[in-house]
Amino acid sequence: MKAITRRSLLGQAATASILMAGRRAFARPSVDLGLPGGPGVRPLTTDFPEKGAMILQRSRPPLLETPFEVFDQGVFTPNDRFYVRWHWAVIPTDVAVDSFRLAVRGHVATPLSLSLKDILALPRFEIAAVNQCSGNSRGLFQPRVPGGQWANGAMGNALWTGVRLKDVLDRAGVKPGAVQVRFKGLDEPVVDGAPDFMKSLSVDHARDGEVMIAFAMNGKQLPLLNGFPLRLVVPGWYATYWVKMLSDIEVLDRPDDNFWTKSAYLVPDTPGADMKPGATGVPLVPISKMGPRSFITNLKPGDTIQAGAPVPLRGIAFGGDAGVTRVDLSADGGRTWRPATLGKDEGKYGFRQWQASFTPPSAGAYSLAVRCTNSAGLVQSDRPNWNPSGFMRNVIETVAVAAV
Amino acid sequence: MLKELALPLLLTAGLIAPTSVVADSDIVLKSVSTDLPDPGRMFEGPGSDAANNNCLACHSAGMVLNQPGLTRDAWAAEVNKMIHAYHAPVEPQDVAAIVDYLARIKGAQ
Incomplete structure (x- = not known):
């Protein structure tokens, strides 16, 4: 009888992950980004220098995405979890501080x-x-x-x-x-x-x-x-x-x-860089200022919460090129909104944490939405923008959860 | 105190090159020497040769495999963008084979 070794256990684990994910034989953790139409599964990698676990979008030149739970851990993104994006593959890997100019x-x-x-x-x-x-x-x-x-x-x-x-x-x-x-x-x-x-x-x-x-x-x-x-x-x-x-x-x-x-890096010269898919002759301008965005960071789609009990909600917001004036939450698909409590102001260009509490009145499905208004008066839209380069998305985010 | 002592001691001991650190008050910048990981997998299956021969010099295959399904026209536009905007040295006779391959493995759903 064959002894069960660590290696054979690892082998079984790898086989299981192939069967479950239908992917190649990498016995390494992955994440499903839930992109519409897919593919959304990406490996998590720790192979890159000075980087912890990152979502591998592309290995060369590196595109590494910050796993979303990192944004729940604080208002500053740790250096070893900060996303990475390069255009060209010739990236110096030896940089000497004395000779750099x-x-x-x-x-x-x-x-x-x-x-x-x-x-x-x-x-x-x-x-x-x-x-x-x-x-x-x-x-x-x-x-x-x-x-x-x-x-x-x-x-x-x-x-x-x-x-x-x-x-x-x-x-x-x-x-x-x-x-x-x-x-x-x-x-x-x-x-x-x-x-x-x-x-x-x-x-x-x-x-x-x-x-x-x-x-x-x-x-x-x-x-x-x-x-x-x-x-x-x-x-x-x-x-x-x-x-x-x-x-x-x-x-x-x-x-x-x-x-x-x-x-x-050109975008439609329209509010929110929005245009109709397939439209032609749309004037383009260089991308520039960011708009407001906000996210719930302590709940993810599909999470279960308890009906009749207060659920703490928290997340981050940023105003883009202006500060965060307010963050509002909706639990009814955007019909009614109520303000969240803003955390410490670390400066108008940074993330601002927010907190709120929500008590689901009864069991059922809830669509929790969060909306940021910046100090220039810009408010996130409930309709996603579209342009062929996929730039400047800042639609109101919703997280669908179930209260039981 | 320890911080001020550490650098001269290490220098005297010859443990680090004398020029690998630039420091000023609370900021210390140290030279970096590292490696980036292997770019990983190649394109697979029938017709993948043209993609492997022409695309992987500039980017890893994963970039393509992570794309959504696109129409053949959209893939042709991508390949042409690589050639004309980014100067990808794609052999002219390989263009159609690359577009065919991409439209097959990542076609519009």
């Missing part, structure tokens, strides 16, 4: 080559800010659209420490006639002729005193995959502008015509 050049009086020591010597600045992928939640679009098939975890909130971009630009001396400032990191495309990933901001935006060159997130150096050693932080704007491994700042005396600024 940040160039500041172009339409300036004095081009600079700054060491990390030089940057650490500049006046410091800290800001809590949400970094959210333009395509966060793309996998929830209907009709579905191609691209990274994220659920809601391509976002995170960190306390960023760095120096003001304005201070660095002032040291170089921006010359009159400057129009835009273009940012590039150390990553490179695999193939010749492919466009380097670069993004630009207007000179006024770049000098607004909030755009930052960050060398720390949540008090520690950035994980390599989040942009070590330096990352641009553009509070309130989508993460496409937050250039990672920032190594080159070029002041331009003309509008940036590089592919990533001019032709990519």
